[in-house]
Amino acid sequence: MDQAWQPSGYTSPNLRVYPWMWLWDSCFHALIWAGLEDERAVAELASVFTWQGDDGFVPHMGYQANPAASVPMWSRSGASTITQPPMFGHAARALAASGYEIDSRMLDQIERGLAYFWRYRMGDDGLIRIVHPWETGADDSPRWDAWAPFPFDKAGFDAAKQTMVGALEVTAAGSSSTSSMFNVASAMFNALVAFNAQEFADLVDDAAWRTRARELAAAIDRHWDGVTWSDAGDHSSAAVPTSDALLPCLVNRHRLTAVEEQLFDPDGLGSAYGPRNVDRRYPGYDSTGYWRGPTWPQINYLLWVALQVRPAAAARLADQTVRGAWTSEFSEYWDPDTGAGHGARPQSWTCLALLMHPEHGS
Numbered sequence: 001m002d003q004a005w006q007p008s009g010y011t012s013p014n015l016r017v018y019p020w021m022w023l024w025d026s027c028f029h030a031l032i033w034a035g036l037e038d039e040r041a042v043a044e045l046a047s048v049f050t051w052q053g054d055d056g057f058v059p060h061m062g063y064q065a066n067p068a069a070s071v072p073m074w075s076r077s078g079a080s081t082i083t084q085p086p087m088f089g090h091a092a093r094a095l096a097a098s099g100y101e102i103d104s105r106m107l108d109q110i111e112r113g114l115a116y117f118w119r120y121r122m123g124d125d126g127l128i129r130i131v132h133p134w135e136t137g138a139d140d141s142p143r144w145d146a147w148a149p150f151p152f153d154k155a156g157f158d159a160a161k162q163t164m165v166g167a168l169e170v171t172a173a174g175s176s177s178t179s180s181m182f183n184v185a186s187a188m189f190n191a192l193v194a195f196n197a198q199e200f201a202d203l204v205d206d207a208a209w210r211t212r213a214r215e216l217a218a219a220i221d222r223h224w225d226g227v228t229w230s231d232a233g234d235h236s237s238a239a240v241p242t243s244d245a246l247l248p249c250l251v252n253r254h255r256l257t258a259v260e261e262q263l264f265d266p267d268g269l270g271s272a273y274g275p276r277n278v279d280r281r282y283p284g285y286d287s288t289g290y291w292r293g294p295t296w297p298q299i300n301y302l303l304w305v306a307l308q309v310r311p312a313a314a315a316r317l318a319d320q321t322v323r324g325a326w327t328s329e330f331s332e333y334w335d336p337d338t339g340a341g342h343g344a345r346p347q348s349w350t351c352l353a354l355l356m357h358p359e360h361g362s
């Protein structure tokens with residue numbers, strides 16, 4: 001964490017592969033800094049709002065270390081024009097619980113950041129739309145295979161995602177609220193918006209935000225199919241059983257029994273080093289492919305938060321994740337069966353395992 005800390009006030013996810021600021025990564029980093037009892041927790045959370053627009057929009061990437069570097073991809077200096085799960089509601093609530101001060105300016109930034117989704121991304125079905133697969137942070141998920149070459153091919157899908165950047169409709173303020181190619185109500189994304197709205201409501205004790213969170217949770221739950229929550233929207237994506245698509249259990253606790261069963265089912269998502277991101281029975285399952293099977297620590301952390309009301313399951317998930325983080329030498333993601341690391345190494349968010357460690361805080 002120390003080595004990846006940047007003079008402009010955030011932690012790079014990885015110095016070589018991911019030098020810039022990423023929205024949900026930095027929210028996770030803030031939680032990690034708080035776990036380390038380090039003041040950088042608040043600074044990192046503040047940095048997430050560096051490029052917030054007047055419309056409330058929070059970009060998924062900040063290029064404060066070199067603003068010109070964003071222009072070739074985003075035709076805009078300093079930041080991207082898409083967003084990512086607004087984990088700042090949860091981060092702020094957790095930091096406040098650890099005794100850090102969240103000032104009124106930051107509360108306002110959080111509120112405007114969340115309100116953006118209701119104002120500009122809400123569909124008639126009560127679900128929030130995303131305009132690019134990158135907005136979920138689950139880039140190459142089989143859920144997006146309708147937009148990928150068949151059979152799946154990484155280079156081909158990378159090209160498709162570039163084309164989808166061109167299909168964004170960007171406002172003068174630099175935010176995208178629609179796309180001519182991709183308008184999906186992702187179960188995972190909606191779950192994380194609802195969860196962060198609920199966390200914000202708890203932080204400021206606000207009934208209107210609590211209601212919004214509850215209504216969004218109910219809208220998501222209309223798409224529970226007995227195994228997973230499916231996505232909705234203009235082009236419904238495939239309801240592939242993935243661990244991230246179980247995140248609506250953060251706000252729909254009545255499903256926790258079904259979710260817990262799946263997370264530990266050795267024939268499906270379950271494995272020794274934490275749940276696979278994709279069910280092993282899915283034909284395209286790939287234990288080392290980027291978002292096509294491996295275990296991701298930040299998804300496990302969120303599922304662990306949901307499982308706090310079931311201490312035995314939470315402890316089991318924590319144990320698996322800590323072992324995966326350690327065996328993979330703090331890799332970005334790992335092979336669920338062997339714990340062998342893949343992707344960037346070390347990846348800052350994998351330090352979330354610290355918060356899950358049984359001895360943390362004792």
Ligand code: GLC
Pocket residue numbers: 013018022024025136137138139
């Ligand atoms: C990759 C991940 C995304 C993450 C980023 C930085 O793009 O898919 O979720 O935010 O890397 O770690």
